[in-house]
Amino acid sequence: DAKTTQPTSMDCAEGRAANLPCNHSTISGNEYVYWYRQIHSQGPQYIIHGLKNNETNEMASLIITEDRKSSTLILPHATLRDTAVYYCIVRGTGANNLFFGTGTRLTVIP
Amino acid sequence: DSGVTQTPKHLITATGQRVTLRCSPRSGDLSVYWYQQSLDQGLQFLIQYYNGEERAKGNILERFSAQQFPDLHSELNLSSLELGDSALYFCASSPREGWANEKLFFGSGTQLSVL
Numbered sequence: 001d002a003k004t005t006q007p008t009s010m011d012c013a014e015g016r017a018a019n020l021p022c023n024h025s026t027i028s029g030n031e032y033v034y035w036y037r038q039i040h041s042q043g044p045q046y047i048i049h050g051l052k053n054n055e056t057n058e059m060a061s062l063i064i065t066e067d068r069k070s071s072t073l074i075l076p077h078a079t080l081r082d083t084a085v086y087y088c089i090v091r092g093t094g095a096n097n098l099f100f101g102t103g104t105r106l107t108v109i110p
Numbered sequence: 111d112s113g114v115t116q117t118p119k120h121l122i123t124a125t126g127q128r129v130t131l132r133c134s135p136r137s138g139d140l141s142v143y144w145y146q147q148s149l150d151q152g153l154q155f156l157i158q159y160y161n162g163e164e165r166a167k168g169n170i171l172e173r174f175s176a177q178q179f180p181d182l183h184s185e186l187n188l189s190s191l192e193l194g195d196s197a198l199y200f201c202a203s204s205p206r207e208g209w210a211n212e213k214l215f216f217g218s219g220t221q222l223s224v225l
Contacts, residue, residue, distance in 0.1 A: 030210065031210065032210050032211060034213075038153075041147075041198060041219070041221075042218060042219070043112065043114075043200050043202075043216030043217050043218050043219050044153070044200070044202075044216045045112075045216070046213045046214070046215065049211075049213065051211075091210050092210050093209065093210045097143055097155040097158055097166060097168065097208065097214075098155070098214055099155065100145075100152055100153035101152070102152060
């Protein structure tokens with residue numbers, strides 16, 4: 001699977017949009033971009049995933065650049081409950097698991 | 111609630127002992143995955159079972175073993191426990207054998223403390 005690079009930590013003001021970047025410059029054509037988050041020591045929570053097109057669900061939006069070498073997870077109106085470690089993962093066919101890197105620790109500030 | 115159930119939530123034991131962690135996947139999911147999360151290692155993939163058969167293996171120690179039963183629940187057995195085995199153990203499940211487009215859903219974990 002392609003490796004990803006994320007900032008170690010970010011802050012975001014409550015109520016503002018949180019934009020979390022991820023670089024995956026070695027991604028191949030059949031690999032998906034996934035985002036998970038882990039709040040404190042809870043189990044990782046699925047947020048969103050995509051292949052080429054931008055995706056949106058009730059939790060977040062995923063913007064993938066045209067060359068697919070980077071992506072951004074957008075939490076439109078961050079709340080204190082969104083404080084967590086966010087993992088960007090690239091996963092391809094035959095990868096029977098998710099490889100979690102170190103992620104981005106997002107702190108939402110009141 | 112992800113639908114994945116793990117028991118027990120907490121387990122305290124001594125070095126040299128053996129423990130069993132249990133996981134019930136989401137209804138209808140055929141794959142079960144085990145992950146270990148320790149403070150210095152992050153989330154590490156251990157093993158995957160698909161419909162009762164081992165499907166993929168990660169950094170699982172020989173002292174550890176797992177199985178998936180006909181009702182699709184899974185157990186992770188940890189033996190000859192060492193202090194370094196203290197960690198959070200997560201189970202996840204997915205609908206099929208883990209294709210690229212399949213989401214994994216995680217349980218709330220078992221916190222193992224080896225004293």
